[in-house]
């Protein structure tokens with residue numbers, strides 16, 4: 001089913017962890033098998049197999065042009081007309097966030113969040129979602145009155161108010177300054193913890209992937225070049241040796257072998 005790219009649904013009752021919910025018979029949230037996609041005879045995805053468990057956070061890395069967005073759009077069901085084959089199981093409720101907020105400029109912030117939102121008390125739920133995303137009191141603002149970071153907060157609220165089982169995010173913080181980006185990463189983690197969707201996040205930032213994800217998948221040559229769990233105990237400090245080891249490993253998967261101590265672009 002195509003993702004819901006507007007609106008949200010907030011139950012105020014805390015949700016149990018989907019991992020705890022899942023019985024052994026439950027399948028993964030996403031199951032992709034043998035996915036191929038190409039443009040004009042050029043193969044971009046060449047037999048991708050990928051599972052994402054319910055509630056699991058997967059970051060997708062890959063060099064520019066490796067097919068990250070192509071994969072995300074395929075999982076979202078937004079690539080009609082693109083040549084390819086393969087099978088895909090995805091949940092019914094999917095939301096997507098992009099690098100730009102895609103708020104409708106002629107609608108106020110709350111109206112954007114609740115646009116086409118099904119179920120009762122939409123405006124109340126929208127207000128709660130905005131508050132959860134740190135935008136309490138900005139419901140009547142116009143999108144252009146919000147900063148870039150605030151617009152992305154509204155976009156997150158719009159996605160999560162619908163309680164998606166799967167959140168697809170394509171470089172959602174790519175256009176933000178470093179400090180705002182860190183704040184938004186923390187917000188995303190909080191929201192994901194509260195709502196527990198499975199997440200597939202496309203990012204160019206190795207550090208962002210390690211900071212946020214349970215698992216990092218690296219696309220290379222049209223396939224999954226590496227599938228690496230983030231097994232870091234305690235807080236994910238980018239200065240810690242374990243973080244640096246993982247960064248080095250992922251950078252090497254991306255073909256960067258001079259092992260910098262600081263973040264390098266993927």
Ligand SMILES: Nc1ncnc2c1ncn2[C@@H]1O[C@H](COP(=O)(O)OP(=O)(O)OP(=O)(O)O)[C@@H](O)[C@H]1O
Nearest residue numbers: 039040044062063064065066067068069070071204
């Ligand atoms: N609609 C399209 N028509 C033709 N070629 C396309 C189309 N969409 C993507 N491509 C090509 O497919 C390849 C993969 O593109 P994609 O956007 O998926 O890569 P990406 O890994 O997300 O790149 P980036 O990190 O630079 O955003 C690129 O070479 C791109 O030019």
